[in-house]
Amino acid sequence: MIKYRWATLGCGVIANQLAQALQAQGSNLYSVANRTHDKAVAFAEKYGIEKVYEDIDEVFTDDNVDIIYISTPHNTHIKYLRKALAAGKHVLCEKSITLNSQELDEAIKLAEDNHVILAEAMTIYHMPIYKKLNEIIASDILGELKLLQMNFGSYKEYDMNNRFFNRNLAGGAMLDIGVYALSFVRWFLSEKPDQILSQVKYAPTGVDEQAGILLKNKKEEMATVILSLHAKQPKRGLIAFDKGYVELYEYPRGQEAVITYTKDGHTETIREGETNRALEYEVLDMEAAVAGEKDDMHLDYTRDVMDMMTQIRQEWGMRYPEEE
Numbered sequence: 270m271i272k273y274r275w276a277t278l279g280c281g282v283i284a285n286q287l288a289q290a291l292q293a294q295g296s297n298l299y300s301v302a303n304r305t306h307d308k309a310v311a312f313a314e315k316y317g318i319e320k321v322y323e324d325i326d327e328v329f330t331d332d333n334v335d336i337i338y339i340s341t342p343h344n345t346h347i348k349y350l351r352k353a354l355a356a357g358k359h360v361l362c363e364k365s366i367t368l369n370s371q372e373l374d375e376a377i378k379l380a381e382d383n384h385v386i387l388a389e390a391m392t393i394y395h396m397p398i399y400k401k402l403n404e405i406i407a408s409d410i411l412g413e414l415k416l417l418q419m420n421f422g423s424y425k426e427y428d429m430n431n432r433f434f435n436r437n438l439a440g441g442a443m444l445d446i447g448v449y450a451l452s453f454v455r456w457f458l459s460e461k462p463d464q465i466l467s468q469v470k471y472a473p474t475g476v477d478e479q480a481g482i483l484l485k486n487k488k489e490e491m492a493t494v495i496l497s498l499h500a501k502q503p504k505r506g507l508i509a510f511d512k513g514y515v516e517l518y519e520y521p522r523g524q525e526a527v528i529t530y531t532k533d534g535h536t537e538t539i540r541e542g543e544t545n546r547a548l549e550y551e552v553l554d555m556e557a558a559v560a561g562e563k564d565d566m567h568l569d570y571t572r573d574v575m576d577m578m579t580q581i582r583q584e585w586g587m588r589y590p591e592e593e
């Protein structure tokens with residue numbers, strides 16, 4: 270396989286995981302760009318990275334760079350997507366890929382015009398267990414899909430030094446964790462939901478702290494999603510069919526699912542892939558897409574999910590400063 274030269278734009282928590290994923294495959298990041306130069310230097314030393322830019326903009330004009338990984342806060346993504354895609358770079362951008370559908374449409378058009386791959390770093394689309402479950406579902410052993418139940422709750426302090434509740438850093442449950450729940454829903458539904466109802470509770474900082482969402486598509490497949498950024502919940506996804514149901518644990522990076530068959534109640538445990546290799550699967554799929562071998566990046570699902578999140582926030586009347 271061709272070796273691609275990856276640059277990271279951002280060197281926080283998740284960029285460390287990407288660096289480690291590349292190293293686990295015997296590769297390495299080629300370069301690092303970051304707002305705070307000192308942190309980029311320390312990151313480069315930690316991982317033995319060849320190149321550190323003085324200024325972020327240098328990454329876009331570096332001819333050696335094939336793929337840029339954007340891992341800065343959500344509201345900064347579009348600014349960097351514009352520059353990276355216009356410069357002809359392939360981009361793997363952290364979730365949520367943009368603030369809203371309007372920004373995403375603009376990025377998709379830029380990627381098309383410049384003949385490059387644009388993808389969201391959504392682990393769900395790359396974990397082997399999801400591909401395995403799709404094979405089982407396609408075999409019809411579980412029958413017809415009826416409904417999905419998906420909860421995601423993590424407890425975060427009301428700390429404005431981090432991005433979670435900070436409106437100026439596009440905080441809130443929807444863009445931070447709702448994107449996972451809705452990507453899970455979209456993966457299994459046979460088509461995009463066309464009916465959506467929701468309720469929201471705001472944090473003292475004005476971002477969505479908690480939400481309940483009810484979805485249905487034209488095939489009458491239904492889903493419920495309950496999100497919270499201030500109450501822990503098990504990360505369990507439930508997919509119910511007329512002949513059985515599937516429970517998938519730690520679903521953003523899941524490796525194990527249990528199927529319960531309705532007829533006699535017997536269970537079957539499915540294991541596929543490894544949680545701690547999540548970013549490796551993502552990197553492999555991205556490189557295969559860039560090489561033109563196969564496109565498993567699911568930008569179509571990313572777009573559907575962004576449309577749902579945009580519609581829901583519009584109904585709440587919740588806007589970020591960039592949207593006012």
Ligand SMILES: NC(=O)c1ccc[n+]([C@@H]2O[C@H](COP(=O)([O-])OP(=O)(O)OC[C@H]3O[C@@H](n4cnc5c(N)ncnc54)[C@H](OP(=O)(O)O)[C@@H]3O)[C@@H](O)[C@H]2O)c1
Nearest residue numbers: 279280281282283304305308340341342343345363364365
């Ligand atoms: N896929 C996953 O499993 C996963 C997990 C966690 C996060 N994420 C996503 O990854 C992204 C980053 O999250 P994180 O947890 O890694 O964040 P983090 O640790 O806070 O790191 C944020 C990075 O963005 C930079 N940054 C912050 N504000 C900026 C601004 N206004 N302009 C330019 N750069 C800025 C920071 O630079 P400085 O060094 O200058 O502060 C730092 O390099 C988010 O989109 C998040 O949703 C994904």
